[in-house]
Amino acid sequence: MAVAKAQALLAGLDVRDADPAGDDAALDRLAVWALRRYSPIVAADPPDGLRLDMTGAAHLLGGEEAFTADLARRLADSGIMARIAVAPTYGAAHGLARFGSSASVIVQDQDLEASLARLPVMALRLNASTTDALRPLGVDTVGDLAAMPRAPLTLRFGPDVGRRLDQAYGRAAEPCDLVEAPELVRVRRAFAEPIAAPETLARYTGKLVVQLCEALETKGLGARRLDLLFTRIDNRVEAIRAGTARPLRDGMRMTRLLCDRIETVAPGFGIELMTLTASVAEPLDYRSAASSLIEPAAPDLSELVDTLANRMAHGRLYRCAPTQSEVPERSVREIAPLAPPVGAAWPADWPRPARLLDPPAPVEAMALLPDHPPASFTWGGVRRRVKRADGPERIFGEWWVRDGELSAVRDYFQIEDEAGERFWLFRRGDGEDPNTGDHRWYLHGIFA
Amino acid sequence: MPANPQISALRAQIARIESGGKRARGVLPFGIEAVDAKVPGGGLALGALHEVAGGANGAVHGAAAALFAAGIAARTSGQVLWCVTRRDLFAPSLAQAGLHPDRVIYAEVGDEKAVLACMEEGLRHGGLSAVVGELARLPMVASRRLQLCAEESGTIALAIRRWRRMTEAADFGQPTASVTRWRVTALPSEPLPVPGIGRARWLVELIRARAGDCADFELGACDDAGRLGLPAKLADRSAPAQPRRIGAAA
Numbered sequence: 001m002a003v004a005k006a007q008a009l010l011a012g013l014d015v016r017d018a019d020p021a022g023d024d025a026a027l028d029r030l031a032v033w034a035l036r037r038y039s040p041i042v043a044a045d046p047p048d049g050l051r052l053d054m055t056g057a058a059h060l061l062g063g064e065e066a067f068t069a070d071l072a073r074r075l076a077d078s079g080i081m082a083r084i085a086v087a088p089t090y091g092a093a094h095g096l097a098r099f100g101s102s103a104s105v106i107v108q109d110q111d112l113e114a115s116l117a118r119l120p121v122m123a124l125r126l127n128a129s130t131t132d133a134l135r136p137l138g139v140d141t142v143g144d145l146a147a148m149p150r151a152p153l154t155l156r157f158g159p160d161v162g163r164r165l166d167q168a169y170g171r172a173a174e175p176c177d178l179v180e181a182p183e184l185v186r187v188r189r190a191f192a193e194p195i196a197a198p199e200t201l202a203r204y205t206g207k208l209v210v211q212l213c214e215a216l217e218t219k220g221l222g223a224r225r226l227d228l229l230f231t232r233i234d235n236r237v238e239a240i241r242a243g244t245a246r247p248l249r250d251g252m253r254m255t256r257l258l259c260d261r262i263e264t265v266a267p268g269f270g271i272e273l274m275t276l277t278a279s280v281a282e283p284l285d286y287r288s289a290a291s292s293l294i295e296p297a298a299p300d301l302s303e304l305v306d307t308l309a310n311r312m313a314h315g316r317l318y319r320c321a322p323t324q325s326e327v328p329e330r331s332v333r334e335i336a337p338l339a340p341p342v343g344a345a346w347p348a349d350w351p352r353p354a355r356l357l358d359p360p361a362p363v364e365a366m367a368l369l370p371d372h373p374p375a376s377f378t379w380g381g382v383r384r385r386v387k388r389a390d391g392p393e394r395i396f397g398e399w400w401v402r403d404g405e406l407s408a409v410r411d412y413f414q415i416e417d418e419a420g421e422r423f424w425l426f427r428r429g430d431g432e433d434p435n436t437g438d439h440r441w442y443l444h445g446i447f448a
Numbered sequence: 449m450p451a452n453p454q455i456s457a458l459r460a461q462i463a464r465i466e467s468g469g470k471r472a473r474g475v476l477p478f479g480i481e482a483v484d485a486k487v488p489g490g491g492l493a494l495g496a497l498h499e500v501a502g503g504a505n506g507a508v509h510g511a512a513a514a515l516f517a518a519g520i521a522a523r524t525s526g527q528v529l530w531c532v533t534r535r536d537l538f539a540p541s542l543a544q545a546g547l548h549p550d551r552v553i554y555a556e557v558g559d560e561k562a563v564l565a566c567m568e569e570g571l572r573h574g575g576l577s578a579v580v581g582e583l584a585r586l587p588m589v590a591s592r593r594l595q596l597c598a599e600e601s602g603t604i605a606l607a608i609r610r611w612r613r614m615t616e617a618a619d620f621g622q623p624t625a626s627v628t629r630w631r632v633t634a635l636p637s638e639p640l641p642v643p644g645i646g647r648a649r650w651l652v653e654l655i656r657a658r659a660g661d662c663a664d665f666e667l668g669a670c671d672d673a674g675r676l677g678l679p680a681k682l683a684d685r686s687a688p689a690q691p692r693r694i695g696a697a698a
Contacts, residue, residue, distance in 0.1 A: 299575025301527060301553070308555055308566055315557035315566075320539035320549045332539050341550040346540040348672060354511035356538035388637065390645045416645050420636035421505060445538060448515035448634065448648060448669060 023047060030080075031179040036279055038071060040227035040239040043176040049097070051090060051176060056264060057241045062316065068104050088112050090176070091168030095123030095142070116168055117143025124164045130157050142168065175235040185219065185278045187211040194233050194270020201230070201271070202259045208276040209254045222247025222284030228258050230265055231273035238265045242310045245338045246302045247284040253303055257310055305337045322346045326395050327410075328356060328444065350393050351414060353424045353445025360442035363425065367441070370431025373413040377425065379443050384417040394430070409436040414447065422447035459659065473602045476523060479675055480667070483652075487628065488660035492520060495602040496627040497595040499586070499620075501609035503633030503651065507617035510582065510610035512632040512650055515545050515670055517580050517606040522546030522674030524604060526577030529570040531555045531563045533582065546674030564590050567605065574601035582608045584616065591624035620655075629656040635666065638679060647671075649679055 007013050024046055031044040034052055038061070041053035058067045068084050075082040085096035086106040092115070096105050099119050107115045119142045122131050134157075139145050145153075146165055153161050166172035180186075187208050195201065205228060216223060224247055230238040242257040258276075309317050318334040321342045325331050331346060346352070365374035373389030391413035397405025412426045424445035429437025475491035477484050484490045492498055498520075502513040514537060521528045522545060530537070530552050539549055555566045563581045570579040571594060579598075586607055598605040607626065611617050620631075631653040638646035648669035654662055668677030 299526070301573070301575050304529075304570060304573040304575065305553070307569055311565070311569075312555070312557055312562060315555060315562060317553065317555050319553055322540075322549065328538070328540075337553045343550065345543040345549055348544055352540040352544060353538055354514050354541040355509050355536045358536065388643070388645050414645055416637055418636075419504065420634045420649070422634065422637070422645065422648060446509045446511045448512035448541070448632075448650075 020047070028179060032181045034071075035179055035181060036225075037074075038067070040229060040241045040277070040279065041237050042179050044179055045094070045176075049094065051094075053237070053239065054086065056239055056261070059312070060241065060243055064106055068106065072104055087115075089168060089170040090174050091125070091164065092116055092170075094125060095119045095168065099123040112169070117141060117146070121145055124161075124168060126160060126164055130161065133157065173234055173236060178229075178237065181279075185212065185215045185221065185223075185281060186275060187215060188273065188275040190273050191271070194272045196267035196270045198262050198265075201262050201265065201267070201274075202255075204274055205258050205262070205276075206251075206255045208274060209251045209258070212276050212278060213249050213251045213254070216249050216278060216281065216284075219281075220283055220285070221278070221281040222249045223254070223278035223281050224248070225278070225280035226254060226258060227275075227277045227279045229273075229275040229277070230267070230271045231275070232268045233270050233272050234268060236268065238267075238271075240265065241279075242306075244302070244306045245309070245336070247282040248302075248306070249284055253306070257306055260307070260311060302338055309337075325398065327398060328352070328395075329358060330398070330401075351447065353422075354448045355446045357444055357446075360426070360444040363441050363443045365425065365427075365441035367427070369439075371411065373415060374425065374441065377415070377423075377441060377443075379423075384421075384423075386415050387418050388416040390414040392427075395426075407433075407435050412444070462659070473599075476520065476604065480665075480678060482678070483663075483665055483667070483676070486654060486661065486663040486665075488657055492604065493627050494524075494604050495599050497591060497598055497605040497607060497625065499607045499609055499624065499626045499629045501617070501620050501629075501631050503631045503653070505614075506633060507609075507611055507614055507620075510608055512634050512669075513608045513610065513630075514582075515541065516630065516632045516650070516652070517608050518542045518545040518547045519670035519674035519676065520604070520606060521552075521578040521580060522670070524577035526551070527575070528552050528578045528580065529555060529566070529576050531557060531566045531570075531579070531581040533557060533560060533563060537582075544672060545670040546672055560585060564594070567594055567607075568597050571597035571601055571603050571605055574603060576603050578604045578606060580606045580608060582610050584609070584611045585619065586622075586624050586626075588622075588624055591626055595625040595627070626656075627658045628654060628660075631655055638668065647677070650676075652676070 003015055027044045027046060031042050031050055034050055035042040039052045039054055039057040043051040045051045054064065054067060058064045061067045061070055064086055068086060072082060072084055083097045084104045085093045085100055087093035087096055088109050092112055096107065096115065121134055121139060121142060124142060150162055163172060167174045189204060189208055224244055226242045228240040240258055240261050248254060305317060317337045319337050319339065320332050321335045322344050323331055323333045361379060363377045363379045365377035367374035371392055373391055374386055376383060376385045392411035395410045395412060397408030399406040409430045410426045410428060411430060412424060415423045415425050423443055424447060425441055426444055427439060427441050429439045473495035475489045475493050477491035500513040500517050501507060502510045506512050528551055535556055542552065543549055557563055557566060560583055563583055567579050567581040570576050594605050609620055633651040635649040635651050637648050640646045650667055650669055651664060652667050653664040666679055668679055670676060
């Protein structure tokens with residue numbers, strides 16, 4: 001479309017010259033940001049893509065879904081419209097991100113073939129003339145193309161079609177140029193003969209850590225995130241990423257964090273290059289060691305927290321802190337395990353159950369309105385006669401959180417049955433005004 | 449207990465052999481004479497693994513067992529690691545049992561194997577005062593590992609046994625390397641002169657104690673400092689274990 005025509009169609013159109021060099025530089029900057037934040041293996045994919053290897057890095061953000069959600073949110077916040085695809089191979093992810101059905105898609109190993117087969121042939125990164133020539137042959141999707149005999153295809157279109165198909169299905173390797181941030185502290189070691197044994201990898205990890213600690217010390221930094229990359233002789237890169245709760249320059253602890261996960265590295269035919277980077281580093285000052293003149297400080301738990309956080313594949317580590325909310329499920333917020341002490345606790349006026357059911361379990365209850373505790377209730381098919389009760393404790397909805405809670409009310413009762421088991425029941429509504437709730441009963445917790 | 453000097457000497461000798469030459473870590477007394485007299489050593493051994501399970505329906509929800517463990521952890525001083533697989537533990541109730549939220553680090557992991565690994569790591573670190581884990585299965589080998597780690601660092605290990613179904617609770621009879629094994633069942637609360645619910649009471653059974661006898665006690669649930677109490681009717685009859693608050697306020 002000519003500029004004049006575009007301007008005629010849309011008034012006030014902002015026209016600028018194309019700046020491919022500037023675009024590439026911006027993409028590189030974005031890649032460095034992704035390297036710091038998301039994954040140790042990041043490559044820019046000009047003109048408009050980023051390639052992130054999530055293996056071994058997704059768990060630090062809480063799994064693949066959380067990883068993609070976080071990435072999408074942060075890109076959107078900085079004004080970048082992005083489509084994200086997670087797939088076992090780069091070729092598949094490239095195609096799904098550009099031609100997939102939704103803006104964010106995650107494909108597992110077993111679904112790879114099915115989701116690839118639906119993509120148009122254009123998703124395979126073939127040049128335009130090949131794609132155009134394939135269309136008259138009735139080949140529209142990758143599935144059609146993959147089903148065709150390979151030899152005639154190669155004869156007619158050259159080796160590119162077969163190569164791209166193999167890359168998409170994970171049958172051929174696909175090396176890439178990793179992005180590197182120049183200001184990061186980085187040490188590397190190349191091997192004349194490839195190494196593969198885990199013990200050897202651990203030994204050289206220890207040596208690299210010593211070098212890295214020296215480099216960090218000269219800059220007065222401590223590492224918050226460590227990336228250990230293993231370049232295999234077939235040009236694939238394996239990575240270990242470890243995060244720390246506080247800036248760290250202790251060689252023993254770094255070695256332990258990294259060596260903990262060495263079994264996740266597949267050395268293949270051997271590793272010829274190891275690179276250790278402190279991809280996030282923060283200033284770390286010298287501290288005086290413990291002395292008998294002062295009182296012994298509280299034991300340092302950062303080592304334990306680091307070890308646990310890096311080892312847990314599907315877990316979280318947190319501390320609880322009170323919030324300014326009376327609604328039980330909102331009264332607890334999670335904070336970092338090594339956050340400074342909050343000091344405050346929850347008000348102790350009303351007893352709170354040891355187990356909180358989420359979501360509250362609906363129960364059948366018989367009670368006098370408006371404010372009597374139930375005489376009996378049925379939960380899970382068991383009817384329990386109420387022997388003693390305390391309440392109601394009235395909790396009002398928080399209209400500043402959600403509009404629907406403007407007039408909502410819950411009346412909580414502490415109930416004891418004949419066997420002495422204590423339950424926390426609530427009724428939605430105040431027992432008089434139907435606007436405050438539908439007067440159904442729920443079991444919300446179990447007391448000890 | 450009438451102490452035969454020869455038997456005490458033998459017991460001390462066996463304890464030395466069992467601990468592999470490591471020094472004894474001391475005990476954490478309950479502060480109730482009737483209980484401490486029945487538990488070998490006069491309290492829960494520090495640097496050892498203890499098991500707690502709920503009785504009746506408590507085997508599934510484990511509410512009383514969790515608070516019993518929280519009370520023990522509250523009476524130690526220092527940070528506590530609490531490993532769970534299900535996220536239904538309500539932190540305010542632990543605070544009401546004396547365990548301040550600043551003292552507890554929660555590790556929420558995917559499976560029981562990870563709970564065991566986290567507990568072991570926490571015990572081995574030595575900077576924690578207690579490590580609590582919620583477990584359904586505790587095989588002999590795993591419990592032995594926890595016990596050894598606890599012995600090494602002096603951290604108290606508490607395994608809350610909690611099962612998905614009541615029928616699985618029979619697993620509590622299987623042998624483990626824990627030093628004591630407790631079962632906590634909710635009892636009707638202390639009667640009040642007015643309608644309402646008084647202080648919760650528990651039937652606390654010491655099912656197994658290494659080098660000790662079984663026993664059961666009726667106790668008041670943990671107060672806001674993690675201390676168990678004698679029920680009022682017992683406290684009134686014998687010399688009171690602790691001054692009653694109602695009387696002190698008059």
